[in-house]
Amino acid sequence: MRLREWRDDDAPAVLRAFQSPDLRHQAPWPVVTLQDAVGWIAAWPGAGHAFAVTIGELVVGNVAVAGIDAHGNGWVSYWVVPAYRGRGIAAAATDELARWAFGERGLHRLELGHRTDNPASCRVATKAGFRPEGIERAKLCYDGVRYDVERHARLATDR
Template sequence: MSEIRLRDWLPQDAPFVLEAFAAQDMSAQAAGPITTTQDALRWIDQWSGLENGHAFAIVAGDRVCGNVAVTGIDRHDNGWVSYWTAPRVRGKGVASAGLRLLTEWAFAERGLFRLELGHRVNNPASCRVATSAGFLVEGLERAKLRYDGVRYDVELHARLATD
């Protein structure tokens, strides 16, 4: 895999967004369907225009591979982290590398102190991404998320600037 870097989302990334959200596991993550170029451009615009955070495209070489973001930044210098990658790059360390870069940026550039994230307990790959980027397990939120009528527990992780 090429060197991983982060950059802002661009309108020309719309074909990648369409490709990524065509995957069944990704389509459930979006607030609405992303099936047209206009949908993809709207998604890019929403993530590019965050008032209380920042989202980055994860790039390997010249190919966009995923998204990593910190949102919900509060007056206590805490932020909520999210990440995903396209199916074609999963298991290759792309999400972990992107999350490490985002973490460095959030602490150094945004001056945040605490980053938090959560993942469904039935998603061990997401847990590996979090722990490989230095996020420690802090607890469990029972039956927090509901997808297609099924409730899922969420494991919480956090990382401090002092870790």
């Protein structure tokens, strides 16, 4: 498994990935056409740093840090395509992203949040060294339903 910059010619792989219904909320807009996928890739440089997670030539996921602020904080997100889940890819890629964000980008605190009904994401966060910091009640609203979110964070100084 490796991380690399997203490339324009990854758009078909991005489009295929977003056909998974549980990735619906992982993009700021619906990714349903090739043009949407091109736009998803093109938008990252303004929003933060995103890396394609690859196995050989195959794109299997994404890890990203966005929302970087003046305090050295950043917001982490991740997804893996369904066929490659359950192999430790998200946890390893998120750990590698964190090391890059602390070591190369000079950040101090990385945060993430997962819905409390997403135990796989909780496990990924914990395995990647992001400690739980508490529940944010009713933080997200999808299709008229509100969801609690658990916040996790990893500091550059965490051991």
